Amino acid sequence: MFDWGFTLALVTNGVLIGLMYSLIALGFVLVYKATDAINFAQGEFVMLAGFIITGMLLLAGAPFWLSVPVAVLGMVAFGFGLERVVLRPLIGRPIIAVIMATIGLATVLRGAAPLFFGAETQALPLPIPDEPIVLGPFSLPPGQVVGALLSLGFLAAFSWFFLKSRMGVAMRAVADNQQVAMAMGINVERYFAIAWGMAGIVAALGGLAWGALLGVDVHLALVGLKVFPVVILGGLDSVLGAIVGGLIVGIVENLAAGYLDPLVGGGTKDFAPYVLMILMLMIRPYGIFGKRRIERV
Amino acid sequence: MLALNNIEVVYDGVILVLKGVSIEVPDGRITTLLGGNGAGKTTTLKAISGILRAERGEVCKGSIQFDGERIDGLAPHDIVKRGIVQVFEGRRVFEHLTVEENLVAGGHSVVDLRGVRQGIDLVYTYFPVLKERRSQQSGYLSGGEQQMLAIGRGLMSRPKLVMLDEPSLGLAPMLTEEIFRIVRQLVEKERIAVLLVEQNAALALELADHGYVIETGRIVLEGSAASLAQNSDVKEFYLGLNEVGSRKSYRDTKRYRRRKRWLS
Numbered sequence A: 001m002f003d004w005g006f007t008l009a010l011v012t013n014g015v016l017i018g019l020m021y022s023l024i025a026l027g028f029v030l031v032y033k034a035t036d037a038i039n040f041a042q043g044e045f046v047m048l049a050g051f052i053i054t055g056m057l058l059l060a061g062a063p064f065w066l067s068v069p070v071a072v073l074g075m076v077a078f079g080f081g082l083e084r085v086v087l088r089p090l091i092g093r094p095i096i097a098v099i100m101a102t103i104g105l106a107t108v109l110r111g112a113a114p115l116f117f118g119a120e121t122q123a124l125p126l127p128i129p130d131e132p133i134v135l136g137p138f139s140l141p142p143g144q145v146v147g148a149l150l151s152l153g154f155l156a157a158f159s160w161f162f163l164k165s166r167m168g169v170a171m172r173a174v175a176d177n178q179q180v181a182m183a184m185g186i187n188v189e190r191y192f193a194i195a196w197g198m199a200g201i202v203a204a205l206g207g208l209a210w211g212a213l214l215g216v217d218v219h220l221a222l223v224g225l226k227v228f229p230v231v232i233l234g235g236l237d238s239v240l241g242a243i244v245g246g247l248i249v250g251i252v253e254n255l256a257a258g259y260l261d262p263l264v265g266g267g268t269k270d271f272a273p274y275v276l277m278i279l280m281l282m283i284r285p286y287g288i289f290g291k292r293r294i295e296r297v
Numbered sequence B: 001m002l003a004l005n006n007i008e009v010v011y012d013g014v015i016l017v018l019k020g021v022s023i024e025v026p027d028g029r030i031t032t033l034l035g036g037n038g039a040g041k042t043t044t045l046k047a048i049s050g051i052l053r054a055e056r057g058e059v060c061k062g063s064i065q066f067d068g069e070r071i072d073g074l075a076p077h078d079i080v081k082r083g084i085v086q087v088f089e090g091r092r093v094f095e096h097l098t099v100e101e102n103l104v105a106g107g108h109s110v111v112d113l114r115g116v117r118q119g120i121d122l123v124y125t126y127f128p129v130l131k132e133r134r135s136q137q138s139g140y141l142s143g144g145e146q147q148m149l150a151i152g153r154g155l156m157s158r159p160k161l162v163m164l165d166e167p168s169l170g171l172a173p174m175l176t177e178e179i180f181r182i183v184r185q186l187v188e189k190e191r192i193a194v195l196l197v198e199q200n201a202a203l204a205l206e207l208a209d210h211g212y213v214i215e216t217g218r219i220v221l222e223g224s225a226a227s228l229a230q231n232s233d234v235k236e237f238y239l240g241l242n243e244v245g246s247r248k249s250y251r252d253t254k255r256y257r258r259r260k261r262w263l264s
Protein backbone atom coordinates (compact mmCIF):
# COMPACT_ATOMS: atom_id res chain seq x y z
CA MET A 1 0.00 0.00 0.00
CA PHE A 2 1.53 3.29 -1.09
CA ASP A 3 1.73 5.78 1.74
CA TRP A 4 1.42 9.35 0.51
CA GLY A 5 2.16 10.95 3.83
CA PHE A 6 5.36 8.92 4.21
CA THR A 7 6.48 9.71 0.66
CA LEU A 8 5.76 13.39 1.11
CA ALA A 9 7.80 13.43 4.31
CA LEU A 10 10.71 11.75 2.51
CA VAL A 11 10.54 14.22 -0.35
CA THR A 12 10.35 17.21 1.97
CA ASN A 13 13.36 16.03 3.88
CA GLY A 14 15.08 15.37 0.54
CA VAL A 15 14.45 18.95 -0.55
CA LEU A 16 15.95 20.36 2.65
CA ILE A 17 19.02 18.14 2.46
CA GLY A 18 19.23 18.66 -1.30
CA LEU A 19 19.50 22.43 -0.94
CA MET A 20 22.39 21.87 1.43
CA TYR A 21 24.07 19.72 -1.23
CA SER A 22 23.42 22.45 -3.81
CA LEU A 23 25.27 24.94 -1.67
CA ILE A 24 28.44 22.84 -1.58
CA ALA A 25 28.14 21.93 -5.25
CA LEU A 26 27.94 25.62 -6.06
CA GLY A 27 31.49 26.08 -4.78
CA PHE A 28 32.65 23.34 -7.10
CA VAL A 29 30.74 24.69 -10.12
CA LEU A 30 32.06 28.21 -9.54
CA VAL A 31 35.66 27.15 -9.61
CA TYR A 32 35.16 24.86 -12.57
CA LYS A 33 33.27 27.48 -14.54
CA ALA A 34 35.67 30.33 -13.99
CA THR A 35 39.03 28.58 -13.91
CA ASP A 36 38.50 25.16 -15.55
CA ALA A 37 39.95 23.56 -12.42
CA ILE A 38 38.26 20.55 -10.86
CA ASN A 39 38.34 20.87 -7.10
CA PHE A 40 38.42 17.46 -5.45
CA ALA A 41 38.92 19.11 -2.07
CA GLN A 42 35.52 20.83 -1.80
CA GLY A 43 34.42 18.41 0.95
CA GLU A 44 37.64 19.07 2.85
CA PHE A 45 37.01 22.81 2.55
CA VAL A 46 33.68 22.19 4.29
CA MET A 47 35.38 20.11 6.97
CA LEU A 48 38.02 22.78 7.55
CA ALA A 49 35.33 25.43 7.91
CA GLY A 50 33.49 23.24 10.41
CA PHE A 51 36.67 22.83 12.40
CA ILE A 52 37.28 26.59 12.42
CA ILE A 53 33.78 27.22 13.77
CA THR A 54 33.95 24.57 16.52
CA GLY A 55 37.53 25.58 17.25
CA MET A 56 36.40 29.15 17.83
CA LEU A 57 33.41 28.05 19.91
CA LEU A 58 35.02 25.33 22.02
CA LEU A 59 38.75 25.98 22.08
CA ALA A 60 38.74 29.76 22.03
CA GLY A 61 35.42 30.18 23.81
CA ALA A 62 34.23 32.75 21.26
CA PRO A 63 30.52 33.49 20.85
CA PHE A 64 28.60 32.06 17.91
CA TRP A 65 28.04 35.40 16.19
CA LEU A 66 31.81 35.89 16.05
CA SER A 67 32.81 32.34 15.12
CA VAL A 68 30.85 32.19 11.87
CA PRO A 69 32.20 35.41 10.32
CA VAL A 70 35.70 34.36 11.34
CA ALA A 71 35.18 31.06 9.53
CA VAL A 72 33.88 32.87 6.44
CA LEU A 73 36.82 35.27 6.35
CA GLY A 74 39.26 32.46 7.13
CA MET A 75 37.95 30.34 4.29
CA VAL A 76 38.04 33.26 1.83
CA ALA A 77 41.66 33.88 2.80
CA PHE A 78 42.32 30.17 2.40
CA GLY A 79 40.76 30.19 -1.09
CA PHE A 80 42.78 33.25 -2.16
CA GLY A 81 45.98 31.80 -0.75
CA LEU A 82 45.45 28.45 -2.39
CA GLU A 83 44.86 30.06 -5.77
CA ARG A 84 47.91 32.26 -5.46
CA VAL A 85 50.38 29.72 -4.13
CA VAL A 86 49.32 26.38 -5.59
CA LEU A 87 47.02 26.88 -8.55
CA ARG A 88 48.31 29.94 -10.38
CA PRO A 89 51.65 28.33 -11.16
CA LEU A 90 49.70 25.44 -12.70
CA ILE A 91 47.87 27.64 -15.23
CA GLY A 92 48.51 26.31 -18.71
CA ARG A 93 49.57 22.90 -17.41
CA PRO A 94 47.52 19.81 -18.21
CA ILE A 95 44.25 19.64 -16.26
CA ILE A 96 45.46 16.49 -14.53
CA ALA A 97 48.09 18.54 -12.67
CA VAL A 98 45.38 20.65 -11.03
CA ILE A 99 43.29 17.57 -10.24
CA MET A 100 46.23 15.87 -8.57
CA ALA A 101 47.07 19.04 -6.65
CA THR A 102 43.54 19.24 -5.22
CA ILE A 103 43.49 15.51 -4.39
CA GLY A 104 46.79 15.95 -2.59
CA LEU A 105 45.45 18.98 -0.77
CA ALA A 106 42.35 17.03 0.28
CA THR A 107 44.46 14.28 1.82
CA VAL A 108 46.70 16.75 3.60
CA LEU A 109 43.71 18.62 5.04
CA ARG A 110 42.04 15.41 6.26
CA GLY A 111 45.27 14.25 7.82
CA ALA A 112 46.36 17.54 9.38
CA ALA A 113 43.06 18.95 10.68
CA PRO A 114 42.75 16.52 13.65
CA LEU A 115 46.30 17.40 14.70
CA PHE A 116 45.18 20.96 15.31
CA PHE A 117 41.53 20.57 16.25
CA GLY A 118 41.46 17.14 17.91
CA ALA A 119 40.14 13.82 16.61
CA GLU A 120 36.84 13.42 18.46
CA THR A 121 33.56 14.53 17.01
CA GLN A 122 32.63 18.01 18.14
CA ALA A 123 29.06 19.21 18.37
CA LEU A 124 28.20 22.43 16.56
CA PRO A 125 25.00 23.62 18.23
CA LEU A 126 23.05 26.27 16.35
CA PRO A 127 21.66 28.98 18.63
CA ILE A 128 18.06 28.00 17.88
CA PRO A 129 15.39 26.08 19.78
CA ASP A 130 15.44 22.29 19.47
CA GLU A 131 11.74 21.63 18.89
CA PRO A 132 10.74 20.51 15.41
CA ILE A 133 9.14 23.16 13.27
CA VAL A 134 5.55 22.18 12.54
CA LEU A 135 4.24 23.29 9.18
CA GLY A 136 0.76 21.91 8.48
CA PRO A 137 1.12 18.12 8.33
CA PHE A 138 4.93 18.27 8.46
CA SER A 139 7.19 18.42 11.40
CA LEU A 140 10.63 19.48 10.24
CA PRO A 141 13.95 19.21 12.06
CA PRO A 142 15.08 22.79 12.79
CA GLY A 143 18.73 22.20 11.85
CA GLN A 144 17.78 21.13 8.36
CA VAL A 145 15.34 24.00 7.93
CA VAL A 146 17.99 26.52 8.91
CA GLY A 147 20.54 24.81 6.64
CA ALA A 148 18.12 24.83 3.73
CA LEU A 149 17.15 28.47 4.25
CA LEU A 150 20.78 29.47 4.51
CA SER A 151 21.51 27.60 1.28
CA LEU A 152 18.51 29.07 -0.47
CA GLY A 153 19.47 32.59 0.53
CA PHE A 154 23.00 32.20 -0.65
CA LEU A 155 22.01 30.46 -3.88
CA ALA A 156 19.65 33.33 -4.66
CA ALA A 157 22.27 35.96 -3.85
CA PHE A 158 24.81 34.17 -5.92
CA SER A 159 22.50 33.73 -8.91
CA TRP A 160 21.84 37.44 -8.83
CA PHE A 161 25.56 38.19 -8.71
CA PHE A 162 26.30 35.87 -11.57
CA LEU A 163 23.47 36.91 -13.85
CA LYS A 164 23.07 40.60 -13.17
CA SER A 165 26.18 42.23 -11.72
CA ARG A 166 29.03 43.51 -13.89
CA MET A 167 31.49 41.35 -12.00
CA GLY A 168 29.29 38.32 -12.59
CA VAL A 169 29.17 39.06 -16.31
CA ALA A 170 32.96 39.44 -16.37
CA MET A 171 33.30 36.13 -14.56
CA ARG A 172 31.11 34.41 -17.14
CA ALA A 173 33.15 36.05 -19.90
CA VAL A 174 36.30 34.57 -18.36
CA ALA A 175 34.55 31.19 -18.23
CA ASP A 176 33.58 31.51 -21.89
CA ASN A 177 36.95 32.49 -23.33
CA GLN A 178 39.92 33.44 -21.19
CA GLN A 179 42.03 34.89 -23.96
CA VAL A 180 39.32 37.18 -25.29
CA ALA A 181 38.36 38.21 -21.76
CA MET A 182 41.97 39.23 -21.25
CA ALA A 183 41.93 41.27 -24.44
CA MET A 184 38.79 43.06 -23.23
CA GLY A 185 40.69 44.40 -20.25
CA ILE A 186 39.46 41.84 -17.74
CA ASN A 187 42.09 40.86 -15.20
CA VAL A 188 41.64 37.11 -15.56
CA GLU A 189 43.86 36.14 -12.65
CA ARG A 190 41.90 38.35 -10.31
CA TYR A 191 38.70 36.56 -11.31
CA PHE A 192 40.36 33.20 -10.68
CA ALA A 193 41.12 34.40 -7.16
CA ILE A 194 37.55 35.66 -6.72
CA ALA A 195 36.17 32.27 -7.77
CA TRP A 196 38.31 30.46 -5.19
CA GLY A 197 37.41 33.03 -2.55
CA MET A 198 33.73 32.39 -3.25
CA ALA A 199 34.31 28.66 -3.00
CA GLY A 200 35.68 29.50 0.44
CA ILE A 201 32.49 31.39 1.42
CA VAL A 202 30.33 28.52 0.22
CA ALA A 203 32.46 26.05 2.19
CA ALA A 204 32.13 28.13 5.35
CA LEU A 205 28.33 28.18 5.10
CA GLY A 206 28.35 24.49 4.20
CA GLY A 207 30.56 23.76 7.20
CA LEU A 208 28.08 25.55 9.43
CA ALA A 209 24.98 23.80 8.05
CA TRP A 210 26.47 20.32 7.71
CA GLY A 211 28.54 20.60 10.89
CA ALA A 212 25.38 21.42 12.84
CA LEU A 213 23.68 18.36 11.33
CA LEU A 214 26.44 15.75 11.53
CA GLY A 215 28.88 17.08 14.10
CA VAL A 216 32.41 18.13 13.16
CA ASP A 217 35.19 15.60 12.57
CA VAL A 218 37.12 14.33 9.55
CA HIS A 219 34.04 12.49 8.28
CA LEU A 220 32.43 15.84 7.55
CA ALA A 221 34.61 15.88 4.42
CA LEU A 222 32.55 12.98 3.07
CA VAL A 223 29.70 15.35 2.13
CA GLY A 224 32.08 16.40 -0.64
CA LEU A 225 31.54 13.03 -2.31
CA LYS A 226 27.92 13.94 -2.94
CA VAL A 227 29.09 16.88 -5.02
CA PHE A 228 29.93 14.65 -7.97
CA PRO A 229 26.46 13.20 -8.63
CA VAL A 230 25.01 16.67 -8.05
CA VAL A 231 27.19 18.41 -10.62
CA ILE A 232 27.06 15.63 -13.19
CA LEU A 233 23.27 15.58 -13.01
CA GLY A 234 22.91 19.35 -13.12
CA GLY A 235 25.81 20.14 -15.45
CA LEU A 236 29.37 20.87 -14.35
CA ASP A 237 29.26 24.52 -15.31
CA SER A 238 25.70 25.48 -14.43
CA VAL A 239 24.62 27.34 -11.31
CA LEU A 240 21.00 26.38 -11.89
CA GLY A 241 22.22 22.83 -12.47
CA ALA A 242 23.85 22.78 -9.04
CA ILE A 243 20.52 23.72 -7.48
CA VAL A 244 18.42 21.23 -9.43
CA GLY A 245 21.06 18.50 -9.16
CA GLY A 246 21.20 18.99 -5.38
CA LEU A 247 17.43 18.67 -5.10
CA ILE A 248 17.42 15.49 -7.20
CA VAL A 249 20.18 13.88 -5.16
CA GLY A 250 18.54 14.86 -1.86
CA ILE A 251 15.16 13.48 -2.91
CA VAL A 252 16.51 10.29 -4.49
CA GLU A 253 18.62 9.58 -1.43
CA ASN A 254 15.66 9.92 0.90
CA LEU A 255 13.35 7.83 -1.27
CA ALA A 256 16.00 5.13 -1.44
CA ALA A 257 16.38 5.23 2.33
CA GLY A 258 12.62 5.02 2.83
CA TYR A 259 11.66 2.41 0.24
CA LEU A 260 14.73 0.44 -0.90
CA ASP A 261 16.76 0.15 2.28
CA PRO A 262 14.06 -1.76 4.23
CA LEU A 263 13.82 -4.28 1.35
CA VAL A 264 17.53 -5.03 0.99
CA GLY A 265 18.64 -4.27 4.51
CA GLY A 266 20.12 -0.81 4.02
CA GLY A 267 22.93 0.92 2.16
CA THR A 268 21.16 1.95 -1.07
CA LYS A 269 20.86 5.53 0.15
CA ASP A 270 24.57 6.06 -0.29
CA PHE A 271 24.97 4.77 -3.82
CA ALA A 272 21.58 5.51 -5.40
CA PRO A 273 22.72 9.03 -6.49
CA TYR A 274 25.77 7.48 -8.13
CA VAL A 275 23.58 5.11 -10.16
CA LEU A 276 21.74 8.15 -11.44
CA MET A 277 25.03 9.87 -12.14
CA ILE A 278 26.29 6.99 -14.29
CA LEU A 279 22.99 6.83 -16.18
CA MET A 280 23.22 10.57 -16.80
CA LEU A 281 26.78 10.26 -18.09
CA MET A 282 25.56 7.67 -20.57
CA ILE A 283 22.61 9.61 -21.94
CA ARG A 284 23.56 13.27 -21.44
CA PRO A 285 27.16 13.72 -20.34
CA TYR A 286 26.93 17.49 -20.01
CA GLY A 287 24.04 17.23 -17.52
CA ILE A 288 20.60 18.80 -17.49
CA PHE A 289 21.77 22.41 -17.76
CA GLY A 290 25.40 21.99 -18.79
CA LYS A 291 26.79 23.76 -21.81
CA ARG A 292 27.22 22.11 -25.09
CA ARG A 293 29.44 23.74 -27.65
CA ILE A 294 27.23 25.90 -29.78
CA GLU A 295 26.87 24.61 -33.31
CA ARG A 296 25.14 27.02 -35.63
CA VAL A 297 23.29 25.61 -38.59
CA MET B 1 50.32 57.47 -31.96
CA LEU B 2 51.51 53.89 -31.77
CA ALA B 3 55.06 53.05 -32.77
CA LEU B 4 56.75 49.66 -33.00
CA ASN B 5 60.51 50.07 -33.07
CA ASN B 6 62.28 47.14 -34.60
CA ILE B 7 60.61 44.51 -32.43
CA GLU B 8 61.50 40.84 -32.34
CA VAL B 9 59.13 38.25 -30.95
CA VAL B 10 59.88 34.68 -29.89
CA TYR B 11 57.50 31.93 -28.84
CA ASP B 12 58.64 29.44 -26.22
CA GLY B 13 61.97 31.26 -26.01
CA VAL B 14 63.21 29.77 -29.28
CA ILE B 15 60.79 30.22 -32.21
CA LEU B 16 61.61 33.60 -33.71
CA VAL B 17 58.48 34.86 -35.46
CA LEU B 18 58.95 38.62 -35.82
CA LYS B 19 62.40 39.62 -36.99
CA GLY B 20 62.60 43.37 -36.59
CA VAL B 21 59.20 44.93 -37.28
CA SER B 22 58.74 48.71 -37.31
CA ILE B 23 55.30 50.16 -37.79
CA GLU B 24 53.66 53.50 -37.05
CA VAL B 25 49.95 53.99 -36.54
CA PRO B 26 49.08 57.70 -36.42
CA ASP B 27 46.01 58.98 -34.53
CA GLY B 28 42.71 59.14 -36.37
CA ARG B 29 43.99 57.18 -39.37
CA ILE B 30 43.53 53.72 -40.80
CA THR B 31 46.75 51.80 -41.20
CA THR B 32 46.75 48.34 -42.72
CA LEU B 33 49.11 45.44 -42.28
CA LEU B 34 48.98 43.01 -45.19
CA GLY B 35 50.52 39.59 -45.53
CA GLY B 36 49.85 35.94 -46.26
CA ASN B 37 49.24 33.02 -43.93
CA GLY B 38 51.73 32.73 -41.12
CA ALA B 39 53.49 36.00 -41.97
CA GLY B 40 53.21 37.24 -38.40
CA LYS B 41 50.26 39.64 -38.56
CA THR B 42 48.36 38.25 -35.58
CA THR B 43 51.58 37.95 -33.63
CA THR B 44 52.22 41.66 -34.23
CA LEU B 45 48.80 42.55 -32.81
CA LYS B 46 49.27 40.25 -29.83
CA ALA B 47 52.62 41.85 -29.10
CA ILE B 48 50.89 45.23 -28.97
CA SER B 49 47.92 44.10 -26.84
CA GLY B 50 50.11 42.16 -24.44
CA ILE B 51 48.20 38.90 -25.04
CA LEU B 52 51.43 37.36 -26.29
CA ARG B 53 52.65 36.45 -22.82
CA ALA B 54 49.63 34.24 -22.17
CA GLU B 55 50.85 32.21 -25.17
CA ARG B 56 54.40 31.88 -23.98
CA GLY B 57 55.59 34.52 -26.39
CA GLU B 58 57.57 37.67 -25.64
CA VAL B 59 58.96 40.81 -27.21
CA CYS B 60 62.66 40.12 -26.83
CA LYS B 61 64.07 43.09 -28.72
CA GLY B 62 62.94 46.57 -29.68
CA SER B 63 60.16 48.56 -28.03
CA ILE B 64 56.51 49.46 -28.42
CA GLN B 65 55.42 53.00 -27.62
CA PHE B 66 51.97 54.50 -27.36
CA ASP B 67 51.61 58.27 -27.02
CA GLY B 68 55.27 58.46 -26.14
CA GLU B 69 55.19 55.86 -23.35
CA ARG B 70 56.60 52.38 -23.48
CA ILE B 71 53.87 49.75 -23.27
CA ASP B 72 55.65 46.49 -24.04
CA GLY B 73 55.75 44.47 -20.86
CA LEU B 74 52.44 45.84 -19.54
CA ALA B 75 49.60 43.45 -18.69
CA PRO B 76 46.74 43.27 -21.24
CA HIS B 77 44.25 44.99 -18.92
CA ASP B 78 46.68 47.91 -18.46
CA ILE B 79 47.04 48.25 -22.20
CA VAL B 80 43.24 48.34 -22.60
CA LYS B 81 43.13 51.09 -19.96
CA ARG B 82 45.62 53.11 -22.02
CA GLY B 83 43.30 52.95 -25.00
CA ILE B 84 44.31 50.05 -27.22
CA VAL B 85 42.03 47.12 -27.91
CA GLN B 86 42.48 44.04 -30.09
CA VAL B 87 39.53 42.48 -31.93
CA PHE B 88 40.48 38.86 -32.60
CA GLU B 89 40.25 37.09 -35.92
CA GLY B 90 37.45 34.59 -36.28
CA ARG B 91 35.02 36.92 -34.41
CA ARG B 92 35.31 35.29 -31.04
CA VAL B 93 32.25 36.47 -29.14
CA PHE B 94 31.47 35.18 -25.66
CA GLU B 95 29.05 32.72 -27.15
CA HIS B 96 27.12 31.83 -24.01
CA LEU B 97 26.54 35.48 -23.12
CA THR B 98 23.83 37.62 -24.66
CA VAL B 99 24.73 40.41 -27.06
CA GLU B 100 24.33 43.05 -24.38
CA GLU B 101 26.32 41.03 -21.83
CA ASN B 102 29.14 40.81 -24.36
CA LEU B 103 29.12 44.59 -24.52
CA VAL B 104 29.08 44.90 -20.74
CA ALA B 105 32.08 42.56 -20.56
CA GLY B 106 33.81 44.67 -23.21
CA GLY B 107 33.31 47.74 -21.04
CA HIS B 108 34.91 46.11 -18.02
CA SER B 109 37.64 48.73 -17.78
CA VAL B 110 35.12 51.59 -17.69
CA VAL B 111 34.60 52.44 -14.05
CA ASP B 112 31.23 54.18 -13.93
CA LEU B 113 28.01 52.51 -14.95
CA ARG B 114 26.90 55.56 -16.93
CA GLY B 115 29.97 55.23 -19.13
CA VAL B 116 29.02 51.64 -19.87
CA ARG B 117 25.45 52.66 -20.73
CA GLN B 118 26.76 55.37 -23.09
CA GLY B 119 29.11 52.88 -24.69
CA ILE B 120 26.27 50.48 -25.36
CA ASP B 121 24.21 53.27 -26.93
CA LEU B 122 27.16 54.26 -29.11
CA VAL B 123 27.59 50.68 -30.34
CA TYR B 124 23.87 50.42 -31.08
CA THR B 125 23.92 53.58 -33.18
CA TYR B 126 26.66 52.18 -35.39
CA PHE B 127 25.35 48.61 -35.39
CA PRO B 128 21.54 48.86 -35.11
CA VAL B 129 21.11 45.15 -35.75
CA LEU B 130 22.83 44.44 -32.42
CA LYS B 131 20.12 46.41 -30.64
CA GLU B 132 17.48 44.16 -32.17
CA ARG B 133 19.40 41.12 -30.97
CA ARG B 134 20.42 42.55 -27.60
CA SER B 135 19.03 39.76 -25.42
CA GLN B 136 19.88 36.90 -27.75
CA GLN B 137 22.63 34.44 -26.92
CA SER B 138 25.49 35.61 -29.12
CA GLY B 139 26.63 32.12 -30.15
CA TYR B 140 23.54 31.92 -32.33
CA LEU B 141 24.11 35.17 -34.24
CA SER B 142 25.05 35.05 -37.91
CA GLY B 143 28.70 35.42 -38.87
CA GLY B 144 28.28 39.05 -39.89
CA GLU B 145 26.43 39.91 -36.70
CA GLN B 146 29.14 38.23 -34.65
CA GLN B 147 31.81 40.30 -36.39
CA MET B 148 29.81 43.45 -35.67
CA LEU B 149 29.49 42.39 -32.05
CA ALA B 150 33.22 41.69 -31.80
CA ILE B 151 34.00 45.18 -33.12
CA GLY B 152 31.29 46.81 -31.00
CA ARG B 153 32.54 45.03 -27.89
CA GLY B 154 36.00 46.38 -28.66
CA LEU B 155 34.61 49.92 -28.74
CA MET B 156 33.15 49.56 -25.23
CA SER B 157 36.45 50.43 -23.54
CA ARG B 158 36.47 53.74 -25.48
CA PRO B 159 39.78 52.98 -27.17
CA LYS B 160 41.96 55.44 -29.06
CA LEU B 161 43.23 52.61 -31.23
CA VAL B 162 41.30 49.55 -32.41
CA MET B 163 43.22 46.65 -33.94
CA LEU B 164 41.08 44.55 -36.27
CA ASP B 165 42.36 41.10 -37.17
CA GLU B 166 40.97 39.93 -40.52
CA PRO B 167 37.43 41.21 -40.09
CA SER B 168 36.57 40.03 -43.62
CA LEU B 169 37.42 36.41 -42.90
CA GLY B 170 34.59 34.12 -43.97
CA LEU B 171 32.12 36.93 -44.67
CA ALA B 172 30.24 37.58 -47.89
CA PRO B 173 31.74 40.52 -49.86
CA MET B 174 28.67 42.67 -49.31
CA LEU B 175 28.81 42.21 -45.56
CA THR B 176 32.52 42.97 -45.52
CA GLU B 177 31.89 46.20 -47.40
CA GLU B 178 29.15 47.14 -44.97
CA ILE B 179 31.45 46.56 -42.00
CA PHE B 180 34.30 48.48 -43.63
CA ARG B 181 31.94 51.38 -44.30
CA ILE B 182 31.03 51.47 -40.60
CA VAL B 183 34.72 51.33 -39.65
CA ARG B 184 35.38 54.36 -41.82
CA GLN B 185 32.52 56.24 -40.12
CA LEU B 186 33.94 55.35 -36.72
CA VAL B 187 37.31 56.74 -37.67
CA GLU B 188 35.82 59.95 -39.05
CA LYS B 189 33.25 60.63 -36.34
CA GLU B 190 34.76 59.11 -33.20
CA ARG B 191 38.37 59.98 -34.05
CA ILE B 192 39.55 56.42 -33.53
CA ALA B 193 42.74 55.08 -35.09
CA VAL B 194 42.56 51.64 -36.71
CA LEU B 195 45.23 49.07 -37.36
CA LEU B 196 43.67 46.71 -39.87
CA VAL B 197 45.18 43.30 -40.51
CA GLU B 198 43.99 41.74 -43.75
CA GLN B 199 44.67 39.10 -46.35
CA ASN B 200 42.13 40.77 -48.58
CA ALA B 201 44.50 43.47 -49.84
CA ALA B 202 42.17 45.04 -52.38
CA LEU B 203 39.55 45.92 -49.79
CA ALA B 204 42.05 46.90 -47.13
CA LEU B 205 43.93 49.30 -49.42
CA GLU B 206 40.66 50.89 -50.45
CA LEU B 207 39.85 51.63 -46.82
CA ALA B 208 43.27 52.45 -45.41
CA ASP B 209 45.39 55.59 -45.58
CA HIS B 210 48.71 53.86 -45.18
CA GLY B 211 49.94 50.30 -45.41
CA TYR B 212 52.68 47.81 -44.61
CA VAL B 213 53.37 44.42 -46.14
CA ILE B 214 54.79 41.74 -43.87
CA GLU B 215 56.41 38.49 -45.01
CA THR B 216 57.87 35.84 -42.71
CA GLY B 217 58.24 38.26 -39.84
CA ARG B 218 59.74 41.19 -41.76
CA ILE B 219 58.19 44.35 -43.19
CA VAL B 220 59.01 44.20 -46.89
CA LEU B 221 57.05 47.14 -48.21
CA GLU B 222 55.59 50.34 -46.86
CA GLY B 223 53.72 53.26 -48.36
CA SER B 224 50.50 55.19 -48.78
CA ALA B 225 47.55 52.95 -49.59
CA ALA B 226 47.32 54.48 -53.05
CA SER B 227 50.96 53.83 -53.85
CA LEU B 228 50.78 50.26 -52.54
CA ALA B 229 47.73 49.56 -54.66
CA GLN B 230 49.80 50.67 -57.67
CA ASN B 231 52.88 48.69 -56.68
CA SER B 232 53.45 45.90 -59.15
CA ASP B 233 54.54 43.37 -56.52
CA VAL B 234 51.50 44.01 -54.37
CA LYS B 235 49.33 43.82 -57.46
CA GLU B 236 50.80 40.51 -58.45
CA PHE B 237 51.05 38.75 -55.13
CA TYR B 238 48.17 40.15 -53.10
CA LEU B 239 45.69 41.85 -55.35
CA GLY B 240 46.05 39.32 -58.16
CA LEU B 241 45.68 36.45 -55.79
CA ASN B 242 42.50 37.84 -54.40
CA GLU B 243 40.90 38.83 -57.68
CA VAL B 244 41.41 35.50 -59.32
CA GLY B 245 41.15 33.51 -56.16
CA SER B 246 42.45 30.40 -57.86
CA ARG B 247 45.63 28.49 -57.34
CA LYS B 248 48.64 29.86 -59.07
CA SER B 249 50.41 27.97 -61.78
CA TYR B 250 53.85 26.53 -61.15
CA ARG B 251 55.42 29.28 -63.23
CA ASP B 252 53.81 31.96 -61.07
CA THR B 253 55.00 30.25 -57.94
CA LYS B 254 58.52 30.21 -59.21
CA ARG B 255 58.43 33.86 -60.10
CA TYR B 256 56.89 34.59 -56.73
CA ARG B 257 59.78 32.91 -54.97
CA ARG B 258 62.27 34.87 -56.99
CA ARG B 259 60.46 38.13 -56.31
CA LYS B 260 60.10 37.27 -52.66
CA ARG B 261 63.84 36.87 -52.29
CA TRP B 262 64.26 40.17 -53.93
CA LEU B 263 61.71 41.78 -51.63
CA SER B 264 63.34 40.58 -48.46
Ligand SMILES: Nc1ncnc2c1ncn2[C@@H]1O[C@H](COP(=O)(O)OP(=O)(O)OP(=O)(O)O)[C@@H](O)[C@H]1O
Residues within 6 Å of the ligand: B011, B012, B015, B017, B035, B036, B037, B038, B039, B040, B041, B042, B043, B044, B055, B057, B089, B199
Ligand atom coordinates in the same frame (compact mmCIF):
# COMPACT_ATOMS: atom_id res chain seq x y z
N1 LIG C 1 51.66 30.29 -29.79
C1 LIG C 1 52.56 30.02 -30.77
N2 LIG C 1 53.62 29.22 -30.52
C2 LIG C 1 54.51 28.98 -31.50
N3 LIG C 1 54.46 29.48 -32.75
C3 LIG C 1 53.41 30.29 -33.05
C4 LIG C 1 52.41 30.60 -32.08
N4 LIG C 1 51.50 31.42 -32.66
C5 LIG C 1 51.92 31.59 -33.92
N5 LIG C 1 53.06 30.93 -34.18
C6 LIG C 1 53.81 30.91 -35.45
O1 LIG C 1 54.14 32.23 -35.78
C7 LIG C 1 54.00 32.45 -37.18
C8 LIG C 1 53.14 33.65 -37.40
O2 LIG C 1 51.82 33.39 -36.94
P1 LIG C 1 50.67 34.48 -36.97
O3 LIG C 1 49.50 33.88 -36.32
O4 LIG C 1 51.18 35.75 -36.43
O5 LIG C 1 50.43 34.63 -38.53
P2 LIG C 1 49.34 35.47 -39.32
O6 LIG C 1 50.08 36.39 -40.21
O7 LIG C 1 48.37 36.05 -38.41
O8 LIG C 1 48.68 34.33 -40.21
P3 LIG C 1 47.15 34.11 -40.62
O9 LIG C 1 46.87 34.98 -41.79
O10 LIG C 1 47.10 32.67 -41.00
O11 LIG C 1 46.30 34.42 -39.44
C9 LIG C 1 53.45 31.16 -37.76
O12 LIG C 1 54.51 30.48 -38.36
C10 LIG C 1 52.93 30.42 -36.57
O13 LIG C 1 53.08 29.04 -36.77
Ligand SMILES: [Mg+2]
Residues within 6 Å of the ligand: B041, B042, B043, B089, B165
Ligand atom coordinates in the same frame (compact mmCIF):
# COMPACT_ATOMS: atom_id res chain seq x y z
MG1 LIG D 1 46.35 35.73 -38.04
